[in-house]
Amino acid sequence: MDHPSLVPALLLADSLSPGVDGDERRPVRRSVRDWVVDVSLFLTAVGVGLLLLVESTNRVDPPSDGTVFADLVVGLVSCLFLWGRRRWPVGVAVVLALVSAFSATAGMACLIALFTVAVHRTWRTVLLVAAVNFVAFTVYDHFRPDPELPWPLTLALGAALTAAVVAWGMFVRARRQLVVSLRDRACRAESEQRLRVDQARQLERTRIAREMHDVLAHRLSLLSMHAGALEYRPDASPAEVARAAGVIRASARGALEDLRDVIGVLRDTGDGTLSDRPQPTLADLAALVEQSRGAGLRVRMEYRVPDVAAVPAVTGRTVYRVVQEALTNVRKHAGGTVACVRVTADPASGIEVMVTNPAPVGTDPAAPLPGSGTGLIGLVERVGLAGGSLEHGWTADGEFRLRARLPWPAPAVQG
Structure with a gap:
């Protein structure tokens, strides 16, 4: 051996x-x-x-x-x-x-x-x-x-x-x-990699759904408001009918364009080209307010932003979506009231957005617009992701107030 x-x-x-x-x-x-x-x-x-x-x-x-x-x-x-x-x-x-x-x-x-x-x-x-x-x-x-x-x-x-x-x-x-x-x-x-990919895909779908709600709800509420006005105002003058029809046509076209962008994102093959249309920023806020006024909503605007170009694009887009959702809710639930929008921005104190409106008085003959109930929830999440906070509810004065506070992002350090 x-x-x-x-x-x-x-x-x-x-x-x-x-x-x-x-x-x-x-x-x-x-x-x-x-x-x-x-x-x-x-x-x-x-x-x-x-x-x-x-x-x-x-x-x-x-x-x-x-x-x-x-x-x-x-x-x-x-x-x-x-x-x-x-x-x-x-x-x-x-x-x-x-x-x-x-x-x-x-x-x-x-x-x-x-x-x-x-x-x-x-x-x-x-x-x-x-x-x-x-x-x-x-x-x-x-x-x-x-x-x-x-x-x-x-x-x-x-x-x-x-x-x-x-x-x-x-x-x-x-x-x-x-x-x-x-x-x-x-x-x-x-x-685990497949799970992470699935989670990322689910998060992207959630983001797209939130964006679809923010954009299309605004457009469709304009359509519903003016269609209801034409229905309940058969005696309207030709000029008023033409103006309402123009708003309906413009809103429908904008809704189709927004829907096309969302579908383009869903059909994206991963080459990084999602949409040719620029995303809204703080500079587009005035156009949003004018669009709401043209649709018949009374809006009082207070704008205290010394330098719009200094506001980062992502923060400005968040402010835009907050005001857009707030005005959409006013049209849905308090169309006969006056919405007060105040936006203040300062690098020292940050950005504050406040939208208030009193409770509606009387009975609106038009049927109330349906809501998903997730708009404010999506806003809270969107503002939270930007590092801010959002409050909404009725005040002691009988007004509904939506207030968002966003930090002023620090400039990137050049290495």
């Missing part, structure tokens, strides 16, 4: 040893690779076992012919046990260890079985089987000692060989477990 030819045989066993899957008790059914591995290991065990048997007969005190014949038969039968090492690795290893205590031919088969246990079982089981192998080696050396080597050196070589087989097998086990772990981590990373 201490023949020098065992070292390359162990390397061959490592290169041909079976892989490890998630379940250590692998199925009995063999693949083509398994058949190649098992045949190779069987032939290696037989070949090295015969070399060990020949080496034992060349000693100064060789065994008898009957002992050699029995060793040969028992060793060859032990090599056949290797065909069951996949299903019963521990049992086969223990049986071969016991047989190797009296048979030199079974030595290599014993080491292959120990290597299989080290690859497929936990370290506690491996240490137990390794201890059985070392005891069997000690028994073999006691009954058939090598006269050329002293007893302590023989035991040391046996212990070193057993430890080398165990260490090599556990290294192969750890390496294969690492491969499995890396594969699992790669699968988890791919799943």
Whole structure:
């Protein structure tokens, strides 16, 4: 069992040893690779076992012919046990260890079985089987000692060989477990990436839905207001009818353009070209107010912005959407009142938007416009993302007030 030819045989066993899957008790059914591995290991065990048997007969005190014949038969039968090492690795290893205590031919088969246990079982089981192998080696050396080597050196070589087989097998086990772990981590990373993409897509759809609500609700409320005026004012003058029809036509065209932009975003293929129309900024706020006045809504505007160009585009767009949603709600729920809009901006104190209107008086003959109930919720989220805050509700004076405060973004530091 201490023949020098065992070292390359162990390397061959490592290169041909079976892989490890998630379940250590692998199925009995063999693949083509398994058949190649098992045949190779069987032939290696037989070949090295015969070399060990020949080496034992060349000693100064060789065994008898009957002992050699029995060793040969028992060793060859032990090599056949290797065909069951996949299903019963521990049992086969223990049986071969016991047989190797009296048979030199079974030595290599014993080491292959120990290597299989080290690859497929936990370290506690491996240490137990390794201890059985070392005891069997000690028994073999006691009954058939090598006269050329002293007893302590023989035991040391046996212990070193057993430890080398165990260490090599556990290294192969750890390496294969690492491969499995890396594969699992790669699968988890791919799943997490898909989840992040889905979340980003959902967030983008939510942003598009919010933008659609902010834009189309404003346009459609103008359409509904003037269509209702034409319905309930059959005696209106031709000039008034023409003016209302013009507002309806302009609002419908603007709504179609906005809807086209939103659909363009939904159909975007990822080239970064979402829309050719510029997004509204604080400079467009006056046009929004005039549009509302042209639609018949009474608006009192107070504008205290020293330098419109100094307001960042993203912050200005948020202010625009806040005023747009506020005026849309006034048209929906208090169309006969006066809306007061006040916008103040200062780099020191930030930007404040306040829109107030009194409670409606009397009964509007037109049916109230439907609302989704999510406009103010979307505004709170939009203003919060910009780092500001938004308040809305009835005051003690009987007015509905919407007030948004936005910070003045600090200028980017040039590196």
